[in-house]
C-alpha cells in the first residue's frame with residue numbers, strides 16, 4: 001500500500017462545463033449541453049447527485065457567461081418548490097455553490113486550472129457531466145474508497161476497443177490486478193498505432209492540488225488544447241497514481257448516439273417506464 005501520510009479528505013468537486021458542445025449543434029446553440037434531459041433530470045444533475053452521495057461538500061462550476069442557466073438550475077425556484085420534492089432535492093445551498101468563468105474554451109486542462117483558487121491547497125474531485133453511470137455504488141464513491149487505500153491521485157478507468165483509443169486519454173500500465181491499475185504514464189488520444197494499452201480514462205478524477213502547478217505552464221497538447229492528461233502525467237513518479245476499473249456501466253452523453261442510449265438505459269431502470277420502453281423497442285426491432 002502506498003498511502004501518503006498527509007492524507008486529506010476530498011471535500012470539493014470541480015465540474016468543467018465551459019465547452020462549446022459542438023457535437024450537439026444546433027440543439028446546443030443557446031441551450032447548455034449539460035441541461036439536456038437524461039431521463040427525468042438534466043445531465044449535469046446526475047453528476048452533482050453522484051458527487052453529493054460520494055460525500056462532496058462544495059461544488060465548483062467552471063462555466064461561461066453563455067451558460068448562466070446551468071448553475072441557476074441548482075438555485076431555489078420558490079414558485080416550483082411546493083410542487084415537487086425533487087425540485088428541492090436538486091438545490092445546492094448558496095454557500096456551497098461556487099462559479100468561475102473560463103473565458104475561452106482552451107481545453108479541459110485549462111478549465112480545471114480556472115478552479116485553482118476555489119480549490120486551494122487540498123485534494124479535489126473532477127466530474128465531467130457527459131459521463132453518466134448505472135452502478136450499484138456510484139463511480140465517485142468507489143474512487144473515494146480506492147483513495148482511502150492508495151492516496152495520491154485516482155482516475156476512473158475502462159477498457160475500450162483499440163480503434164476508440166483516439167477518443168480518450170489512455171493509460172500506460174505498470175501493474176494491474178484487474179481492478180486497480182498502477183500507472184506509469186498516460187497519453188491523450190494516442191490512436192490505435194501508438195496506444196500503450198486499451199485502458200482509457202473516464203471522466204471522474206481525484207487529484208492532488210500539485211496538478212495546478214503543471215497546468216499553469218499552459219502547454220498545448222493533442223488537438224492544440226491544454227490537456228488535463230498531460231498535467232496529470234507529470235505527477236506520476238512523484239505521487240501515487242492509480243486507475244480504478246469501476247463496477248457499473250458508463251454512458252457517454254457527449255455524443256448523440258451515447259445520449260440516446262443513456263436515455264433508453266435510464267428509462268429502462270424506471271419501473272414506471274420499463275414495460276412501455278420495451279414495447280417501443282420491440283416495435284422498432286420488428287420493423288428493422
Ligand code: UTP
Nearest residue numbers: 016017018019020021022023105106107108111
Ligand atoms: P468535450 O471535449 O466533450 O467538449 O469536453 P465540449 O465542448 O463539451 O463538446 P464538443 O466536443 O464540442 O461536442 C469535455 C468536458 O470538458 C469541458 C466540457 O464542458 C465538457 O464537460 N470543457 C472542455 C471545458 O470546460 N472547457 C474546455 O475548454 C473544454
